[in-house]
Amino acid sequence: MESLPTTKSERRWRSKPLHTSKPSLLMALFSCIAWLYVAGRLWQDAENRMLLADLLKKNAGQRPRVLSVDDKLAVLGCKDLERRIVEAEMDLTLAKSQGYLKNHLQQSGSSSSRILAVIGVYTGFGSRLKRNVFRGSWMPRGDALKKLEERGVVIRFVIGRSANRGDSLDRNINVENRSTKDFFILEGHEEAEEELPKKAKFFFSTAVQTWNADFYVKVDDNIDLDLEGLIELLERRRDQNSSYIGCMKSGDVVAEEGKPWYEPEWWKFGDEKSYFRHASGSLLILSKSLAQYVYINSASLKVYAHDDISIGSWMMGLQATYIDDNRFCCGSIRQDKVCSLA
Numbered sequence: 243m244e245s246l247p248t249t250k251s252e253r254r255w256r257s258k259p260l261h262t263s264k265p266s267l268l269m270a271l272f273s274c275i276a277w278l279y280v281a282g283r284l285w286q287d288a289e290n291r292m293l294l295a296d297l298l299k300k301n302a303g304q305r306p307r308v309l310s311v312d313d314k315l316a317v318l319g320c321k322d323l324e325r326r327i328v329e330a331e332m333d334l335t336l337a338k339s340q341g342y343l344k345n346h347l348q349q350s351g352s353s354s355s356r357i358l359a360v361i362g363v364y365t366g367f368g369s370r371l372k373r374n375v376f377r378g379s380w381m382p383r384g385d386a387l388k389k390l391e392e393r394g395v396v397i398r399f400v401i402g403r404s405a406n407r408g409d410s411l412d413r414n415i416n417v418e419n420r421s422t423k424d425f426f427i428l429e430g431h432e433e434a435e436e437e438l439p440k441k442a443k444f445f446f447s448t449a450v451q452t453w454n455a456d457f458y459v460k461v462d463d464n465i466d467l468d469l470e471g472l473i474e475l476l477e478r479r480r481d482q483n484s485s486y487i488g489c490m491k492s493g494d495v496v497a498e499e500g501k502p503w504y505e506p507e508w509w510k511f512g513d514e515k516s517y518f519r520h521a522s523g524s525l526l527i528l529s530k531s532l533a534q535y536v537y538i539n540s541a542s543l544k545v546y547a548h549d550d551i552s553i554g555s556w557m558m559g560l561q562a563t564y565i566d567d568n569r570f571c572c573g574s575i576r577q578d579k580v581c582s583l584a
């Protein structure tokens with residue numbers, strides 16, 4: 243038989259059911275979560291310390307060592323070599339500006355090495371018919387070309403190389419040149435319509451290294467030339483330095499893409515969008531000092547969409563003498579002009 247409670251307090255305790263409060267359960271849950279989080283972090287930190295210890299062991303032999311005296315001298319030697327290279331480049335630029343060119347030292351006092359003009363006729367891979375027409379009209383061939391050079395005038399067809407070096411286009415030019423010996427091949431230039439402004443830089447830079455001439459003439463392959471008239475005109479201007487000669491013109495800048503003569507950098511030409519004064523690209527002439535300037539600074543000279551605009555922009559910042567001669571306006575009706583549209 244079950245015994246009865248002996249005291250009031252015992253009876254009161256047994257009469258109430260056993261309940262755990264909700265705050266106590268929540269505290270217990272949070273305590274478990276916090277314990278798990280701390281335990282996880284401790285385990286992760288221990289793992290990271292083990293990885294770092296392994297990396298330190300592997301890289302112990304690759305720690306940067308203290309520079310020795312010899313190492314410091316080597317570093318100083320590199321700095322000194324770098325300084326001397328910069329000085330050599332400055333000396334080279336100065337030498338170029340004073341006339342010491344790639345293939346020979348200029349002999350300003352030697353009349354035997356000095357010629358009147360180098361005439362470069364721009365041509366392309368598909369212009370063989372035009373070249374044959376020129377050779378049969380105003381441009382001498384064979385022995386006549388050599389005799390003209392004895393007079394101090396060199397004429398060459400100017401062309402670059404194909405984008406696919408050594409292909410049939412290049413081979414055909416090589417074969418033609420071996421027969422006629424009247425080409426000036428720009429090995430570093432890619433012959434393409436969109437590369438014409440760069441062709442001007444290559445032509446003047448390469449020509450001034452190859453021939454010591456008073457003038458360098460650029461001629462398009464769509465004009466006929468009065469060669470004797472040109473020679474006579476250049477003879478009279480032989481002693482004029484820094485001459486920029488041609489049919490000077492200006493004109494509107496074409497800002498609408500897709501139109502002929504479109505200029506991608508039209509916004510650089512101001513609100514009126516008009517070109518500065520420049521020599522027409524059909525026939526223009528630079529004196530020796532100006533051609534040398536193009537050669538010396540070719541790496542930094544800006545080109546625009548058209549070669550005559552590009553050349554005109556190079557002349558703008560120089561003390562060049564602009565000579566506007568209507569006889570170089572190939573489309574004019576003057577009787578004594580030296581060129582005409584073909």
